[in-house]
Amino acid sequence: MKLAMIGLGKMGGNMAARLLRNKIEVVGFDFNATVVNEIAAKEGMIPATSVADAVSKLEGQKIVWMMLPAGEITENQIKDLIPLLSKGDIIVDGGNSNYKHSQRRGAMLAEHGIGFMDSGTSGGIWGLDNGYCLMVGGSPEVGATMTPILQALAPNAVDGWAHVGPVGSGHFTKMIHNGIEYGMMQAMAEGLELIKGKEEFNLDLAQITELWRHGSVVRSWLLDLTAEALKDDQKLEAIAPYVADSGEGRWTVVEAVEQGVAAPVLTVALQARFRSQDSQGYSYKLLSMMRNAFGGHAVKKH
Amino acid sequence: MKLAMIGLGKMGGNMAARLLRNKIEVVGFDFNATVVNEIAAKEGMIPATSVADAVSKLEGQKIVWMMLPAGEITENQIKDLIPLLSKGDIIVDGGNSNYKHSQRRGAMLAEHGIGFMDSGTSGGIWGLDNGYCLMVGGSPEVGATMTPILQALAPNAVDGWAHVGPVGSGHFTKMIHNGIEYGMMQAMAEGLELIKGKEEFNLDLAQITELWRHGSVVRSWLLDLTAEALKDDQKLEAIAPYVADSGEGRWTVVEAVEQGVAAPVLTVALQARFRSQDSQGYSYKLLSMMRNAFGGHAVKKH
Numbered sequence: 001m002k003l004a005m006i007g008l009g010k011m012g013g014n015m016a017a018r019l020l021r022n023k024i025e026v027v028g029f030d031f032n033a034t035v036v037n038e039i040a041a042k043e044g045m046i047p048a049t050s051v052a053d054a055v056s057k058l059e060g061q062k063i064v065w066m067m068l069p070a071g072e073i074t075e076n077q078i079k080d081l082i083p084l085l086s087k088g089d090i091i092v093d094g095g096n097s098n099y100k101h102s103q104r105r106g107a108m109l110a111e112h113g114i115g116f117m118d119s120g121t122s123g124g125i126w127g128l129d130n131g132y133c134l135m136v137g138g139s140p141e142v143g144a145t146m147t148p149i150l151q152a153l154a155p156n157a158v159d160g161w162a163h164v165g166p167v168g169s170g171h172f173t174k175m176i177h178n179g180i181e182y183g184m185m186q187a188m189a190e191g192l193e194l195i196k197g198k199e200e201f202n203l204d205l206a207q208i209t210e211l212w213r214h215g216s217v218v219r220s221w222l223l224d225l226t227a228e229a230l231k232d233d234q235k236l237e238a239i240a241p242y243v244a245d246s247g248e249g250r251w252t253v254v255e256a257v258e259q260g261v262a263a264p265v266l267t268v269a270l271q272a273r274f275r276s277q278d279s280q281g282y283s284y285k286l287l288s289m290m291r292n293a294f295g296g297h298a299v300k301k302h
Numbered sequence: 303m304k305l306a307m308i309g310l311g312k313m314g315g316n317m318a319a320r321l322l323r324n325k326i327e328v329v330g331f332d333f334n335a336t337v338v339n340e341i342a343a344k345e346g347m348i349p350a351t352s353v354a355d356a357v358s359k360l361e362g363q364k365i366v367w368m369m370l371p372a373g374e375i376t377e378n379q380i381k382d383l384i385p386l387l388s389k390g391d392i393i394v395d396g397g398n399s400n401y402k403h404s405q406r407r408g409a410m411l412a413e414h415g416i417g418f419m420d421s422g423t424s425g426g427i428w429g430l431d432n433g434y435c436l437m438v439g440g441s442p443e444v445g446a447t448m449t450p451i452l453q454a455l456a457p458n459a460v461d462g463w464a465h466v467g468p469v470g471s472g473h474f475t476k477m478i479h480n481g482i483e484y485g486m487m488q489a490m491a492e493g494l495e496l497i498k499g500k501e502e503f504n505l506d507l508a509q510i511t512e513l514w515r516h517g518s519v520v521r522s523w524l525l526d527l528t529a530e531a532l533k534d535d536q537k538l539e540a541i542a543p544y545v546a547d548s549g550e551g552r553w554t555v556v557e558a559v560e561q562g563v564a565a566p567v568l569t570v571a572l573q574a575r576f577r578s579q580d581s582q583g584y585s586y587k588l589l590s591m592m593r594n595a596f597g598g599h600a601v602k603k604h
Contacts, residue, residue: 182489194554
């Protein structure tokens, strides 16, 4: 089998490498030519100098897997691919697109007879060695065609990939996965902060997180990573208390609102990140002002 | 080595069995004589007919490990043990006591020259085979004495047990562990409910949770258990939407208040359980009444 991989960043580049190591031919393109040449040299990828060049190096039923930033870049790339492809070809969006956009794009591509698969991809920088966790949506036909490729990317042929439903359902499943991830991370971070804050016990966070990895209820991959990082540094002085968020956490909360379903922990975990991103704290200023106004309480000034 | 195990419920009974299988002698007592006789017959435990009988069957430096419900039962048992023990003997509270009670009890026992260790014990019904995760607090001397016993209960001699600090710090660490557990569970439950609620995709929760076990960021022991249970039943019609809570979750939130540290996810996860326990929903009745009062909105009646 053969496919084109468009976007060779830390996800796409490693996925191309994993496919090549599992005997799938990959034609690769990225705007960063250095990366293209590196993967070509190291992993035997067929280098391309443009998306059109990449597509031209495919034969028969063409498969184009995109690993691009969600939003306009993905939107425009799909539009640009349409004239390069024919009926029966397949575009896979392996990025973190909003599932509603994937539904719309799938319908639009179907009008051109082009198949579409949305693949929610988890595994981060560890996927190259461990395999990726792939949640894919698409028609049964597209699912059948893509199976060998999904099996090559997953930890093994059986586990870690699933065709969960129609177009959109792959990115939907990935969105909820990330919402859960936000909540689990926040729970762990809050608990560890309370341990750190218990000065009378002088507890060792590296010892405790390592301990919890064995036989406890909270053992998890996130705990494994946390324990490993805390071994080297538990003061974290070089890290700013600022947590980015990247779409899926927000969309999960919007989904809860649209379904009218209570998801307080997922919501609060997202809001905690927003608060971390806001160095101004205007609401805190307002509260301090109000306390002063009604009670004459002292206002702390800059 | 030899110890007395007081309380042979699902935790204490299995811990006695694991100790016996690892060549630690155990004298066992429980008010349920049937359980005592069963473990004696099956695992070679020395049966006792009372706490005093159990203690009398120990020699030299006596070690009494209690696996009892937290609160008054544990409190009274410790008081009753004092006249039965001598200077240098050790009491271990392996239950889920509040760490402040453990600090007080440790100080009280120290006045009698009796050593005390608080052991936060995780692992549930799986501990017998997998080993327990033990977070223990106590003096260096008591820690040294107890080491072979802790090694026998843990998954192995090195992993899954740690003497984290002074008396009280074991139960403190277990308390925070459980607080984190509440948050992780709630995050997972909320996300899965949103998947279930997305009717247009008709997603299979058993397939998705199994999928996430391989290579995803949310992989965890809780996910393993969830995936296993959903294989058999994802409608959950026989289960009432009522979640109990058992002390540590509440104490974690109180700890956050006492430290003046924000722990919104741990707090909300606990409150979600309270809400599930309340079939009356008085605050909802009030809200409905208020909406009617200011806006004439319809009130749904019983």
